[in-house]
Each structure stands twice: as structure tokens, then as C-alpha cells.
Amino acid sequence: MSIYNQISSNRWRTYFIIALFIFFISGFFFLIGQYLQSPTEYFILGFIISLISSIAGYFYSDRIVLLTVGAKPADKKDYFDFYTVTENLAIADGVPMPKIYVISDPSPNAFATGRDPKHAVVCATTGLLGMMNRSELEGVIAHELSHVKNYDILLSSIVAVLVGTVALVSDWIMRSMWWGGSRRDDEDRGGRNPLMLILFILALIIGPLVATLIQLAISRKRELLADASGALLTRYPDGLANALEKIAGYPQPLKNANSATAHLFIANPFKKQNKGSWLVNLFSTHPPVEERIKILRSM
Amino acid sequence: MSPLLIVIGLVVIIGLYFVGTYNGFIVLRTRIQEALSGIDVQLKRRADLIPNLVETVKGYAKHEKEIFENVTKARSALMSAGTPGEKAQADNQLTSALKTVFAVAENYPDLKANENFKDLQRQLEDTEDKVAYSRQFYNANVLEFNTKIQTMPSNFIANMFGFKVAEFFEAEESERKKVEVKF
Numbered sequence: 001m002s003i004y005n006q007i008s009s010n011r012w013r014t015y016f017i018i019a020l021f022i023f024f025i026s027g028f029f030f031l032i033g034q035y036l037q038s039p040t041e042y043f044i045l046g047f048i049i050s051l052i053s054s055i056a057g058y059f060y061s062d063r064i065v066l067l068t069v070g071a072k073p074a075d076k077k078d079y080f081d082f083y084t085v086t087e088n089l090a091i092a093d094g095v096p097m098p099k100i101y102v103i104s105d106p107s108p109n110a111f112a113t114g115r116d117p118k119h120a121v122v123c124a125t126t127g128l129l130g131m132m133n134r135s136e137l138e139g140v141i142a143h144e145l146s147h148v149k150n151y152d153i154l155l156s157s158i159v160a161v162l163v164g165t166v167a168l169v170s171d172w173i174m175r176s177m178w179w180g181g182s183r184r185d186d187e188d189r190g191g192r193n194p195l196m197l198i199l200f201i202l203a204l205i206i207g208p209l210v211a212t213l214i215q216l217a218i219s220r221k222r223e224l225l226a227d228a229s230g231a232l233l234t235r236y237p238d239g240l241a242n243a244l245e246k247i248a249g250y251p252q253p254l255k256n257a258n259s260a261t262a263h264l265f266i267a268n269p270f271k272k273q274n275k276g277s278w279l280v281n282l283f284s285t286h287p288p289v290e291e292r293i294k295i296l297r298s299m
Numbered sequence: 300m301s302p303l304l305i306v307i308g309l310v311v312i313i314g315l316y317f318v319g320t321y322n323g324f325i326v327l328r329t330r331i332q333e334a335l336s337g338i339d340v341q342l343k344r345r346a347d348l349i350p351n352l353v354e355t356v357k358g359y360a361k362h363e364k365e366i367f368e369n370v371t372k373a374r375s376a377l378m379s380a381g382t383p384g385e386k387a388q389a390d391n392q393l394t395s396a397l398k399t400v401f402a403v404a405e406n407y408p409d410l411k412a413n414e415n416f417k418d419l420q421r422q423l424e425d426t427e428d429k430v431a432y433s434r435q436f437y438n439a440n441v442l443e444f445n446t447k448i449q450t451m452p453s454n455f456i457a458n459m460f461g462f463k464v465a466e467f468f469e470a471e472e473s474e475r476k477k478v479e480v481k482f
Contacts, residue, residue, distance in 0.1 A: 084425045091337065092432035094330075094440075235435075 006150040006225070014155050017213060018054045021162050025050035025169070028206065053165040054158075061157035062114040062121045065264065068164070069256045071101035071123045082129050085137050086122055086145075092233055093145050098122045102129065107254040107271075108247045111264040112144040113157045120148040125254065131246055139240030142230035143266060150229075152222055156264050159213050164260040166213075170206050220287040223266075227292055231299055241296035248289040320456045327444040331465050334437035335383065338468060341429040342377060342390060348426065349374045349393075352419045356400060359410035363403055369396040383437075383468045390430060397423060434468045441465045 029046025033039035056064070076083040082100060090097040098112070098120035108128035114120035122144045132140065147153050231237035247267045257269035268286045353367055373393040380386040401420065404410050411417075445464045448457040456462075 080421070084428070088425070088428045088432045091341075091429060092435045094334070094436050 003150055003229075006152075010151040010155045014058075014158055017155070017158060017162065018058070021054060021213070022047065022050040025166075049165075049169065053161060057158040057161035057165075058115060061161045062119065064161050064164070065113045065157055065261060066101055066121065066123065068258070069103055069123070069261060071103045074100045074102045079129060081134055081137060082124060082141075085134065085141050089138065089142050089145050089233060093149060095120075095145065095149055098145070098148060100124075102126055103254075103256065105255055107252045107269070108132070108250050109254050109257075109265045109267060109269050110140050110144055111261075111266065112147045112153050113160075113264060114148065115154045115157070116151065117148050120153060122148070127250070128247070131250075132243055135234075135236060135239040136243035136246065138234045139230060139236070139238075139243045140266060142233040143226050143240055144230075145233065146226040146229035147222075150225075152226065160261045160264055163210055163213055164258075166206055166210055167260060223287050224292065224295065227296060228299075231296060237296040237299040241293045244289050244293050244296070248293075317456060320453050321460060324444070324447065324453075324457065324460070324462050327440060327447070328462070328465075331437065331440045331444055334433065334440050335468070337433045338383075338386070338430065338437055341426060341433050342386065345390075345393070345423065345426040345430060346374050346377055348419060348423055352397075352400070352416075352423065355413065355416050355419060356404065356410060359407045359413070360403060366396065366399050366403055370400060372396075383466045387434075387468050394427065437468050441467050 026043055026046040029049075030039050030043040033042025033045075036042065074082055079100070079102065082102070086100050087097050095117040098114070098117075099122075101121055101123040103109075103123060103125045105125045106127040108125055108131050110122070110124040110128055112120060112122050122141060124140070128140065129137070147156075227240060230240055234240070244267065251271065253271040254265070254269035257265065262269055263286075265286075267289060349370060353370060356363075357367065370393070373389065373396040377386065377389040377393055380389045404416070447453045448462055448464055
């Protein structure tokens, strides 16, 4: 698959995801509205919520993601290697230099976000920067730049925002139904338990939606492809292989990662003790590190 | 009627192919020029660091005249180089001259501990990486351009409009072997 195919496939998947998201969320609100006897109003509310979060996801996904993981901008003085390695690899790849951010966390990991190479961000944890030598860091950054160049970042960042929105909305509805439900029980609306109904709708609609979104955003191929094009850029696959070994060898998970952003990272931020929601755990977000290292070593 | 339509269709398709290929050549040639000036930026950056380095090292190792001369000579050769080949050769010379400087610096502990020197060394190493990576980008584009010029059927269009193969940015094999550190 050439880089141009990857870019157009990522673009189309992004549009498809946005359409799917708006359709499902509006439909979900419509169903709730029907239960509450005002379907049109709820449908419009759902449509507006999903539209706004899609637009925000498209234009501001990088800022939203950086905010949720608690990343701060990195300057050349304090992060000389990080800065210059990113600068150099951007030169080699012929893309503008992305903005660079750091997360203050000892667990080594990195990700890229943004909507296109002109609005791209590469983010690394302080743990990663402290642990890697220059060639290993080059391997990691080259992997991230490959995600930038083939527009993986557009798709995965939007999915992060949309899954985050689903989590927020379902959380909010659960809460309001909990309180609203008990009030309605006082009014004695018959034997229907609204909480059970809502849980049922949640499981019916939100579950598959989140699963589909994440499945569309991640694929084993995507990470393996970025590994390969990263190695092509640095001409030194062992750099990334060594880096992945170090990342896999570190036992502690990343504090600020959640199930909405986990798929962005170069290696699973939850480590073995999976902290993500049960939904996300159904789908392994990353190909096994051992397999990736084996492929890189054989290049 | 229908044979005429087929002929018109064929002419349109061939015409579109001509335009597309020609534009592709122009895009690639422009990118090659841009990539070459990208290398120039890094080479100039590298050359600009040299006087600073020489001054710093002179403060500690005054009598190592020969290496200063070598570095300065390599620097002016780099500044006056014209073609990509000449530039590559001059850059390799500078690299080997710099290696001697840093090898000699090993004998001067005070120099090695100097903050200014350490910073210069770091910046020179980084600039060397930058030269290497901008060269990689340039050569990748030259490879694409030259392949297109020499392969069927785009070579017809290249001949028609006089597109010439571009020069890779690399030194001769013999030049490359000269890069050795002498003690």
C-alpha cells in the first residue's frame, strides 16, 4: 500500500467515522426522547452534541488530547535531543517540524496527534526521554512521524475525542437517569425501571459504537506499517527495536492514559494490568511488542 | 462516427498523460532544488560553527597549528564548492578534519571540560546529522526523478522537454575511504 493510498484511506475512514458517530448519537438520543415522550427535541440535542464534538474533534483534537494526558510544550534548551532528533527526522521526511510536547511521567511512551503534517504534535514522556539514547529516540520519533505523514494521526485523534465524548455522555446520562429515575419511582410510574432500560440501550448502541470506532482507528497493520516506514527513515531498525524492548521492560503503566487515548500511543500504556474499560479490552489496541521487535530485527 | 469518437478519446487520454507526466517532472525538479538548498542551509550552519570552534580550541591547544589549517582549508573549500558532488567532497573533508580536532581535544582535559567546547561539539554533531538527513531527502527525490526520466514511457516526455538526470549528493568511493582519523 503506497503512502497516497494510506492517506486517502485514512481520510475516508475519518469522514465515515464522523458520519457514523453523528448517526448513532442522534439515534441514541432519539430513543431516549421517545421514552421521555419528546423524541424531536432529544434528537436535535443529540445531533447538536455529536456535530459539535465532531467539529471540535476535527479541528482541536490535538489540543484536547494534549490536555487530557497533561502534556506541556518542550523547548530546545531543556530537551535538546528530543528537539533536534524531531527536527532532523522532519528534514529527512520532507515534512514541517511538528510541535513537541512532554508528559511528566516515568513510564516510557510516546504518541503523535493533530490533523495533518502542518498541524502535528509529537509527544513523549519524560521517562522515555531519560531512558533512550539518541538512536533509540530516533527510532521512536521516526515511527511517530510515519503516523503523521500518512494521516494516521487525523483518524486516531478524532476517535480519541469521539470515544471520550461517548464516555462523557453515557456517564452524564447514567447519572441523570439515576437521580431522575428514583424521582419517577416516587411518582409511581408503574413497573418500568428506567435505569434498566437505559442500561439496555447503552449496551445496545454505545457498546458497538465505541468498539467500531476503536476498531477502525487501530489495526495491527497500522503500527507495523509505521514501524517499517520509521525504519526506512532512520535506516536503522535496531534503534526502534531497542527502544521497544526498553518500553516493554518497564513495568509501571502511564498515569494519564485512558481508554479513549490508549490507541494513540506507540506501546500499550496500560501494560499488563489492564486498567482500560472492559469494552476497550475486548480489542487489543497494539500488536504484541515481541512480534514487532522480531520483525524489526529481521529487516 | 464511433471510430472518430475512439480516436478523439485516445487523443484526450494521451494528452492528459502528457500533461500529468510533464507536471510530475516539474514538481519533482522543484522539490530537488528545494532539497538541495536545504542541504546548503545545513552546510552553512556547519561552516558558521567552525570559526567559533577554532577560537575555543586555540585557547587550550595553541601549537596544534596543522589541524587548524586543515579545518580552515576544508571550511573555505566547502564555502566555494559549486556542484552537489563538490559540496559532498568538501563536506567529507571537513568531517575528517573535525574528527582530528576532537581526537586531539582528548589530550586536553581542560578543553574537554569547557562548557563552550561541549556545546559546540554537541551542535556540530547535530549539524552533521542534519546534513546527513537532508542529503537522504535530496537523494530520495533524485532517485525518483532519475528513475522516471530513464524508464518507459515517461522517458519520451523527458527527452522531448529536455529533462536531465540530476546529480546525487555523495562523494566518490575513493573520497569516502579517505575519511580516517590520524594520530
